[in-house]
Amino acid sequence: MNKELEHKFVTELQDNQNIVHKVCTLYTNDRDSHNDLFQEITIQLWKAYPKFRGEAKFSTWMYRVALNTAITLYRKSKKRIDTQDYESVIFKIKANEYDDTEEQQLKLMYKAVRQLGDVDKALVFLYLEDKNYTEISETLGITEVNARVKMNRIKTKLRTILNP
Amino acid sequence: MTDELELLKRDWQKKEAELPTLSYAEIHKMIWKKSSSIVKWILIISILEFTLPQLLLFAPPMEEAMQIYDYIGVSNYLFALSLIIYAVALYFIVQFYRRYTEISVLDNSKNLMKKILRTRKTVKHYVLFSLSMILVTIIIMLVGVYLNEDIAHIVPELKGKLENISSDKLKITLMLTIGVVGILLTAVMACIYFLLYGLLLRKLNKNYAELKQLEF
Numbered sequence: 001m002n003k004e005l006e007h008k009f010v011t012e013l014q015d016n017q018n019i020v021h022k023v024c025t026l027y028t029n030d031r032d033s034h035n036d037l038f039q040e041i042t043i044q045l046w047k048a049y050p051k052f053r054g055e056a057k058f059s060t061w062m063y064r065v066a067l068n069t070a071i072t073l074y075r076k077s078k079k080r081i082d083t084q085d086y087e088s089v090i091f092k093i094k095a096n097e098y099d100d101t102e103e104q105q106l107k108l109m110y111k112a113v114r115q116l117g118d119v120d121k122a123l124v125f126l127y128l129e130d131k132n133y134t135e136i137s138e139t140l141g142i143t144e145v146n147a148r149v150k151m152n153r154i155k156t157k158l159r160t161i162l163n164p
Numbered sequence: 165m166t167d168e169l170e171l172l173k174r175d176w177q178k179k180e181a182e183l184p185t186l187s188y189a190e191i192h193k194m195i196w197k198k199s200s201s202i203v204k205w206i207l208i209i210s211i212l213e214f215t216l217p218q219l220l221l222f223a224p225p226m227e228e229a230m231q232i233y234d235y236i237g238v239s240n241y242l243f244a245l246s247l248i249i250y251a252v253a254l255y256f257i258v259q260f261y262r263r264y265t266e267i268s269v270l271d272n273s274k275n276l277m278k279k280i281l282r283t284r285k286t287v288k289h290y291v292l293f294s295l296s297m298i299l300v301t302i303i304i305m306l307v308g309v310y311l312n313e314d315i316a317h318i319v320p321e322l323k324g325k326l327e328n329i330s331s332d333k334l335k336i337t338l339m340l341t342i343g344v345v346g347i348l349l350t351a352v353m354a355c356i357y358f359l360l361y362g363l364l365l366r367k368l369n370k371n372y373a374e375l376k377q378l379e380f
Contacts, residue, residue, distance in 0.1 A: 073201035141274030
């Protein structure tokens with residue numbers, strides 16, 4: 001691996017690091033695990049980088065590697081404490097931006113999303129990232145129809161949590 | 165509901181600006197760190213599983229055991245058996261290597277999980293094979309002891325003390341010992357193996373089941 005490739009990779013990753021951070025936020029519960037997963041995703045991205053030929057956008061390519069690492073390759077570190085007090089910025093609701101009902105709804109929804117299974121989370125994540133069903137199904141390896149059905153089920157699940 | 169999910173989407177995308185940012189140097193440092201992915205663990209454990217039993221054969225207590233095989237008169241059978249074992253092990257190693265190299269993080273999630281589980285399955289079959297070979301070895305030894313006329317000859321150190329015990333009694337005791345120790349050994353190895361992989365692959369199995377469930 002030459003220096004040029006290394007530099008190109010780190011620059012591209014640095015520009016797109018928010019994708020990795022978002023995945024880490026969804027799949028971990030504390031700062032240490034977040035950093036741990038970020039590092040593993042970085043390693044996997046770097047290992048796969050020579051195969052990245054640029055036929056897709058770097059960010060599109062990142063989604064797949066990041067999710068695969070989070071769902072499949074990553075082993076949760078042993079010292080995993082489910083600290084309730086640790087709340088990543090992404091799950092914090094700014095009170096002044098929304099009215100009370102919206103604020104309550106968002107809080108409940110974020111909580112519900114965190115409770116979903118790993119695969120469900122991946123679907124919701126891609127949905128929130130504005131990916132279409134073709135992309136979602138290709139990333140996860142399921143058919144487009146199944147992706148839609150699954151997403152509808154998750155919506156129903158979230159609805160029940162919001163309106164018990 | 166769509167509205168609520170749209171609300172969540174809007175909020176989610178707004179949060180972008182508040183995410184942590186790592187510097188160039190911080191990311192650069194990370195790319196040379198060691199991976200701790202489960203694929204790597206499977207590779208390490210598998211290599212151990214392929215080599216440990218072989219290394220055990222060269223341990224000093226094993227050499228003494230070989231002598232006992234000679235005394236019982238089964239060393240020829242065991243030699244033939246070990247040739248078969250090596251041939252099959254070689255087949256498994258090649259198979260394992262081929263499947264291992266097929267694993268790619270660039271695959272879609274389902275294929276990636278499928279390939280990892282398939283690679284592991286190769287090791288699983290190898291371990292089952294190894295465990296059954298231990299049992300076959302034990303059976304060969306039991307038959308050897310059973311057919312042997314001069315049992316006291318097998319353990320020469322004890323010859324003096326054993327003279328007043330009947331040959332049949334000695335034979336049964338020896339066969340029972342070999343049988344019990346052999347089965348215990350197999351059971352312990354099986355336990356360690358299944359526990360190890362069970363823990364390692366718990367998450368993967370769960371997520372694969374979740375994905376598979378989507379097919380109807």
